[in-house]
Amino acid sequence: MATVTDEGSPAAAETRSALLGLDDRWVTLGAAVLASITMLQASTSTDAVRVPLLTGICIAIVATATIMVVQSAPDPYPLGVTVAMCVALSAGSVATTWNYATPQPGFAAWQLQASATVMLVLAIRGRIAWAWLGTAGVNAPTFVWAHVNGLPPSTAWAMTLPPVMLVGGASLYNRAIRGAIARVHAAEARQRELEIIEARAHLAAKLRDSAHQRVSALALPVLARAHRKRMDAALSEDAAAAESALRDAIHAPALTGGSLGEAVAAARRRGVAVMLRDDSGHQLSPSRAEAVTSAVLPLLQSTQDGRVVIRLAPPASRAHVTVRASGRRSASAEFRWDGEMLCQSSPSPTHE
Template identity: 30%
Template sequence: MDATMSAGDIRGVLGLHTRWARVIVTLYVGVLVLVTVQTSRGASSWWPLAAGTIVLALATIGLISFAGDPLPRLPTVLVAAAGPLASACHLVAFPAPFLTPLQAWTHGAGATLFCFLCVRGRPGAAWAGFVGTAATYGFWGFSTDQGFVAGAIYVFPDAGVLLMSTFLSLTLRPNSNSILVLRESAQRRAAAVTASQAAMDERDTRLRHLDRLARPLLERIAHGPELTDAERKSCELLEAHLRDRLRAPALSDPRIDDAARVARSRGVEVMLIDDHGMDDTADTAQQWVRDSVVDTLRRAEVGDVRVRIHPRGRNVMASIFVDDQNGPRRTDFDISGRRTGD
């Protein structure tokens, strides 16, 4: 659900905040423009037609854009006024009587807006907009000697559609919060199942890795004669490797594992610590740090090599500390993975 949407926002139930809603509105605005062009025969001027169509387009976009439930007051007033205003713009440009009944299409477009006003929790404003549109057509009929009723009658059929929308909003809106709560609950359950499955997969992967590495040595210890010096060294290297995987998962990389094992076999003391400051950084930054760790381990002949991934929120993301025959030195990396000190 959108971050700006409250728990009971009807937009979430109807999908008015989705990409598909924006696509449909774009197509609808295109239809408004097409109808304006196709029914423009006999119009005295183009600018009133363009102004009326723009008003309808902006009101339609506003219906899906403004957050809040019910629709906030100012957008409500603007959308309700769009129907009468757009109708007035078109009516002043057309001859009386119309050359074709389709030239009265603006009342239908206004009725569409009013129906969605009902759904957005503003049925009173929707009916006010309907009455305003009927009055606009009626005044046009009166001013062109056709009669008030003859003009207003164009709008009367829209009352049935608006009445159905009013009843729909009265039945749909009270249940919208329950629908959203059920939807969010289902999403949370699905996320929990996915996370649980991922954790189980990770556990199984670690167990297989541990079994592959440790089982031969454990069986050798359990059933064989006393360990040789080489086998004891292998046990020490395995213990250090498993410790690295537990303490520094962000540095659990085949190249680092191999470089650390070789460095330890040369007598280098290697310590890897991960405080998770690299978890959410870019892949390129992580790769630069890992490359530097591998290079440092491969060049180490004696002494200590200590690598630490710092906690989140620090300017320094990682540090490599080396203490050998050349003395102690430290290399830091910022959150972009670039060196900040040597």
């Protein structure tokens, strides 16, 4: 029975990434546009910073993280890259905050919103705890800067609250999408169960019809003859042949058709007791059946009395097909599916 996968499973991760559309080139393009807007926003505030070059370095860090976080990757997002992003963005926020040249930085505080975008995607992609740690690392320098410049804490709160709200919303969205993914997987699992049940029922009905047709073809003519006249040697022989054919159809249906089936019937008419067994779990495909028939026929046709056992071995066996002949002369052979002979014992007299 199929089971519902959890958040950390490959199936759930694949579903979340698919829902985010992370393999779509438009998402990468959107991240590039967002990074460009960030660069433009920061470039308009060069008069509010001490070292414009430092701003450029921080922009490069944030832009790289923004594009990387929307790339296709396993979910939850790889831990090593997540930690590196959080550390780099926190360090960039320290540098950007130190770079403020005025108590009213305005657009110079661009890193708060830009970094929040990265943390938002990390939260959606399953790294909620690290998204909050990264948010704390990005926002903490703002509170230190406000304290150093004698500004009230409310100033820092006003600057950092919108990014915090973004990450909070993303965290709630992650929980909601996990529930949606679980429901989708449960529905898919149930659908697969129903399809399997329906397929089994269809196969069972098909097998019943096939068995009914086989029984009718083999047994009805004999029964009709028995109803019309008394049992004689010919009718008894035909009844025994029909019984053997029905037994073969039950125990080894893969061995009952074509030239092999005809050779088995001919051997029984010669007085050879032929037993067919299929322990392979229905491993005999049409191409394999042809190779097996070619391999088995010589030994079966050369046996004139006694008993022959043709067996399809279990899948884990070294030899896939075994043939044992016992009578006045005994012989045996083992084959692979492709007809390759593994071993053979030459016919030898049986000592009684």
